[in-house]
Amino acid sequence: MIVICGWCKRYLGTKEPADRVLVSHDICPVCAARLCWKESPILIVSPKRRDLVPVLEELLRGSPRIQITLDRRRGSRRERAQPAPERRRTDRRRGAVLMLA
Numbered sequence: 001m002i003v004i005c006g007w008c009k010r011y012l013g014t015k016e017p018a019d020r021v022l023v024s025h026d027i028c029p030v031c032a033a034r035l036c037w038k039e040s041p042i043l044i045v046s047p048k049r050r051d052l053v054p055v056l057e058e059l060l061r062g063s064p065r066i067q068i069t070l071d072r073r074r075g076s077r078r079e080r081a082q083p084a085p086e087r088r089r090t091d092r093r094r095g096a097v098l099m100l101a
Helices: 029-034 047-059
Strands: 002-005 011-014 023-026 042-045 067-070
Touching: 042 047, 047 067
Parallel strands: 002 023, 042 067
Antiparallel strands: 002 011
16 A cells, blocks of 8 residues: 655555555645644745746645745845945044043
């Protein structure tokens, strides 16, 4: 008897009786853990890796569903950020120098 996961269709092994080819369903540990999730996670994929989305959807198939989304940002905010202008006009720490002898 061939055993596959009823959620993701992964091969889980064989069980007795081995004399006939039968297919039985069980749940794999990964899908069992996914049943305990409160919310479905979201996987964000870079637009440069757009071709991987169908592959990831197939690999992550199951219940609960993992949502796969393409990143829509056009660029990094850190790269575009201009340095902040200096707001201090004078350094207050530079006062009169007092020397003790």
